[in-house]
Structure formats: structure tokens, C-alpha cells
Amino acid sequence: MVKTMKVAFLYDFDKTLSPKDMQEYGFIEAIGFDDAGRFWSLVDQTAKEEKMDRIMAYLYEMVRQAKLHDVALTREFLADFGKNVVLYPGVETWFSSINAYASFLDIELEHYIVSSGLKEIIEKTPIANEFNAIYACEFLYGEDKVAVWPKLSINYTNKMQFIFRVNKGILDIFNDVDLNSFTPEKDRPVPLTRMVYFGDGLTDVPSMKLVKTNGGHSISVYTKKTKEASIELAKHERVDFIAPADYSDDGELMAIAKNILSHLFEADKLENKKWKEETGND
Numbered sequence: 001m002v003k004t005m006k007v008a009f010l011y012d013f014d015k016t017l018s019p020k021d022m023q024e025y026g027f028i029e030a031i032g033f034d035d036a037g038r039f040w041s042l043v044d045q046t047a048k049e050e051k052m053d054r055i056m057a058y059l060y061e062m063v064r065q066a067k068l069h070d071v072a073l074t075r076e077f078l079a080d081f082g083k084n085v086v087l088y089p090g091v092e093t094w095f096s097s098i099n100a101y102a103s104f105l106d107i108e109l110e111h112y113i114v115s116s117g118l119k120e121i122i123e124k125t126p127i128a129n130e131f132n133a134i135y136a137c138e139f140l141y142g143e144d145k146v147a148v149w150p151k152l153s154i155n156y157t158n159k160m161q162f163i164f165r166v167n168k169g170i171l172d173i174f175n176d177v178d179l180n181s182f183t184p185e186k187d188r189p190v191p192l193t194r195m196v197y198f199g200d201g202l203t204d205v206p207s208m209k210l211v212k213t214n215g216g217h218s219i220s221v222y223t224k225k226t227k228e229a230s231i232e233l234a235k236h237e238r239v240d241f242i243a244p245a246d247y248s249d250d251g252e253l254m255a256i257a258k259n260i261l262s263h264l265f266e267a268d269k270l271e272n273k274k275w276k277e278e279t280g281n282d
Contacts, residue, residue: 007190009109014115016204018088020036020086021040023118089245095111114136119152156204167195217260220243223245
């Protein structure tokens with residue numbers, strides 16, 4: 001009996017599903033900055049002076065600035081900003097539409113977030129329940145429920161770890177023994193060839209390239225301001241497709257995603273036919 005084919009769509013969040021960094025939907029103002037650019041400049045300065053990873057620098061500055069402005073950086077405080085996050089057109093209906101198409105093809109479609117943003121905020125956006133797992137930066141909280149340390153930091157290179165977690169079906173963060181143990185390709189629930197990575201720019205390049213060079217597909221979404229950057233990614237063969245950041249049913253992005261699913265369905269059908277002919281099974 002032929003198993004239902006499983007396909008995974010993996011998404012960056014900021015500027016891929018949403019126009020701005022999620023901290024810019026209220027958090028930055030809440031810790032005393034009247035301009036988001038000032039906060040990110042401070043992050044860049046800290047990263048440069050302390051020779052820090054930029055993601056660790058922004059997490060550090062969130063904690064430091066909250067303390068300086070007498071703000072209790074609790075999980076609940078951060079989660080409250082999730083309701084303010086604006087999504088690109090069509091994102092809220094994207095999942096039901098593309099899932100329906102996948103189901104029509106008898107494909108089991110899974111969705112994952114792999115983001116350098118904050119899990120606490122993403123979990124309170126209206127699309128949070130669409131994902132099989134949300135991998136994003138997260139804080140550890142003390143007895144007073146205030147953030148004391150980054151529990152998880154995801155930058156542009158270690159995003160690739162989570163691609164392999166999906167590939168092997170090792171979704172628990174703490175389990176790196178099984179993640180790094182050898183798993184035959186045939187036993188991996190989602191081959192890289194059946195992954196699609198959605199990103200927006202240079203910080204997604206390692207992940208997009210990894211998926212693309214292993215037979216999967218990568219898509220760079222763009223706005224008017226970022227179109228040239230996406231064109232450059234395509235020109236240098238770092239992505240397979242580029243499309244406007246419009247997830248509507250009649251948008252170019254939906255058409256590309258459906259074509260990829262159709263391609264995977266037909267390729268799988270041919271492979272099954274080949275297997276039956278070689279083994280003599282019906």
C-alpha cells in the first residue's frame with residue numbers, strides 16, 4: 001500500500017509573512033523608543049562593540065532596555081503584542097486554501113515557522129494554530145516570571161538545524177542525540193526534496209540554498225522596496241522562485257505553491273509506477 005506523501009512548507013516570519021519586524025508592533029515603543037530605527041541601531045552597536053551575534057544582541061537589549069525603563073518583561077507582556085502584528089494580504093486564508101489543494105492531491109501538508117523573531121509573540125498571532133511547530137527565539141523566565149536569559153536563539157545559520165528536525169521528525173528542541181544520529185533517507189518522514197522554504201532576504205539564504213540544492217524548492221517573497229534583493233537572489237541561483245508578498249488565492253505565490261505540489265504529486269506517481277513495474281506488484 002502506497003503511503004500518503006508528506007510535504008513541509010517552512011516559513012520565516014518577519015518580512016515573509018508580515019511587513020515589519022514583530023518587535024515594531026508595540027514592543028519597542030513600550031520600552032521607551034519613539035523610533036524603531038533607534039532600537040535596531042543600538043542593537044547593531046552592541047553587536048559590534050561586544051562582538052556578539054546580532055540575534056543575541058537584540059535579545060540582550062530587549063532585557064536590558066526593559067529593566068532600564070522599569071518594564072516587566074514577562075511572557076504575558078510579550079504575548080500581548082501578537083494581536084498587533086499585521087500580516088501580508090491573504091496570509092490568514094492561505095493555509096486553508098493550500099491545505100485544501102494538497103488534500104485534493106492526497107498530500108499531507110505540514111507548516112512550520114523557522115524565525116529569528118519571538119515565539120512568545122508569534123504564538124498569539126491569528127495564524128499560530130496553523131503550524132505543526134513554531135521555532136523562534138524564546139526567553140527563559142525566572143521565579144518572578146520575568147525574562148532572565150534567552151532559552152533559544154535562532155540566527156541565519158542555525159535555522160538549518162530546524163530544517164533537519166523536520167526532515168528527520170525530531171521536533172523536540174532538547175533532543176539533539178537523535179537529531180545528530182544517522183537516519184537512513186528512506187526513514188526520514190519529510191525528504192528535503194519535499195520541502196518548500198519561504199523567506200525574504202539574505203538572512204534566509206543558508207536555509208533557502210540548503211533546501212534548493214537538495215532538490216527542494218525555495219521562494220523569496222518581496223515588496224516594492226525589496227524586489228531588487230529578491231531578483232539578486234534568483235540571479236545568483238540562491239532561490240528557485242520570487243513572488244510578491246501576496247498570499248491571496250489568485251496571487252502569483254499561490255500559483256507557484258500549487259504548481260510545486262502538483263509537480264511533487266506527479267513525480268511521486270511516476271516513482272510508484274516505476275516501483276510497481278520493477279517488483280511486479282500492483
